[in-house]
Amino acid sequence: xxxxxxxxxxxxxxxRPFVIAGPCSAETxxxxxxxxLELASKGCHNFRAGIWKPRTxxxxxxxxxxxxxxxxxxxxxxxxxxxxxEVATPAHVELALKYELDLLxxxxxxxxNPFAMQAIANSxxxxxxxxxxxxxxxxxxxxxxxxxxRLNRAGIKRLGAIHRGFSSYDKSMYRNLPMxxxxxxxxxxxxxxxxxxxxxxxxxxRDLIAPLCQQAMDLGFDGLIVESHCDPxxxxxxxxxxxxxxxxxxxxxxxxxxxxxxxxxxxxxxRKQIDQLDNQVMDILSKxxxxxxxxxxxxxxxxxxxxxxxxxxxxxxxRGAQGTLYGMDAEFIKKxxxxxHEESVRQQIEIINS
Numbered sequence: 001x002x003x004x005x006x007x008x009x010x011x012x013x014x015x016r017p018f019v020i021a022g023p024c025s026a027e028t029x030x031x032x033x034x035x036x037l038e039l040a041s042k043g044c045h046n047f048r049a050g051i052w053k054p055r056t057x058x059x060x061x062x063x064x065x066x067x068x069x070x071x072x073x074x075x076x077x078x079x080x081x082x083x084x085x086e087v088a089t090p091a092h093v094e095l096a097l098k099y100e101l102d103l104l105x106x107x108x109x110x111x112x113n114p115f116a117m118q119a120i121a122n123s124x125x126x127x128x129x130x131x132x133x134x135x136x137x138x139x140x141x142x143x144x145x146x147x148x149x150r151l152n153r154a155g156i157k158r159l160g161a162i163h164r165g166f167s168s169y170d171k172s173m174y175r176n177l178p179m180x181x182x183x184x185x186x187x188x189x190x191x192x193x194x195x196x197x198x199x200x201x202x203x204x205x206r207d208l209i210a211p212l213c214q215q216a217m218d219l220g221f222d223g224l225i226v227e228s229h230c231d232p233x234x235x236x237x238x239x240x241x242x243x244x245x246x247x248x249x250x251x252x253x254x255x256x257x258x259x260x261x262x263x264x265x266x267x268x269x270x271r272k273q274i275d276q277l278d279n280q281v282m283d284i285l286s287k288x289x290x291x292x293x294x295x296x297x298x299x300x301x302x303x304x305x306x307x308x309x310x311x312x313x314x315x316x317x318x319r320g321a322q323g324t325l326y327g328m329d330a331e332f333i334k335k336x337x338x339x340x341h342e343e344s345v346r347q348q349i350e351i352i353n354s
Contacts, residue, residue, distance in 0.1 A: 175204025
């Protein structure tokens with residue numbers, strides 16, 4: 001299904017991408033207003049704050065609920081900023097509309113649940129409001145697109161996606177792995193869909209927000225949603241990943257926003273070189289697979305197992321070290337050769353079982 005989309009037209013200052021900023025949680029009316037006024041003074045047009053904050057484990061601050069919605073309404077009335085929060089149930093949607101929120105977003109855990117997404121979609125039928133959908137917790141592009149399709153079928157045409165990274169069991173410098181290839185594929189599939197980057201949840205640390213914002217701009221993302229708090233060290237939730245409005249303003253002032261359009265003949269010629277090299281890569285891979293099939297035939301004739309673990313480890317170690325010498329990341333090379341090996345094994349299994 002193709003999404004039927006209309007432009008979101010979120011305000012910006014034309015010098016920067018559109019930015020949605022505000023605290024992780026609406027803690028007190030004073031905290032909300034202080035943060036909002038500081039952000040407004042820096043030229044921010046879109047204010048966010050969590051009203052319902054279910055945590056991974058119970059016991060932490062989980063938001064004030066409806067009590068905090070008038071605080072957002074006051075932000076809108078006194079600063080002119082658009083206001084937004086996360087909704088996870090039809091009851092949240094009803095209250096957000098009651099207090100005249102301008103934009104809604106769907107959280108990662110909700111996106112991962114088709115039942116919850118359908119319930120929210122049903123509650124939005126007949127409503128014209130922009131909705132941003134975060135990627136699901138796990139790297140599942142179809143689930144992400146499916147969540148947006150449900151909203152679109154309910155009549156929501158001002159849709160956007162939020163890339164907040166993906167959970168992983170492995171330890172990493174990031175709170176959530178960026179896995180940029182997934183939003184890049186989303187952009188390829190739905191070119192007109194706005195994609196917003198959430199560096200706060202990807203990084204989980206203040207020092208990672210600036211480089212993640214720049215990487216998002218380098219990849220052509222349309223905007224940013226960043227957690228900003230007037231006193232982040234004492235925030236009631238996610239303190240480590242929030243920055244002050246002053247720091248956020250500095251980060252945004254340093255961003256280099258690049259054009260997607262080809263403006264010179266030079267890049268066109270370089271892309272032709274890339275196409276030629278890609279053709280050579282495909283030719284070499286084809287030849288490599290032909291040799292792998294011959295090996296598969298040999299293994300079949302001599303009753304050998306397809307997987308030779310020692311040989312596989314040798315390839316990964318050798319090519320990883322070689323990639324480093326060539327200026328490439330060893331982990332990248334490992335992933336490339338893991339994929340090549342997986343296809344080699346698949347073809348050899350076909351031969352052995354034929």
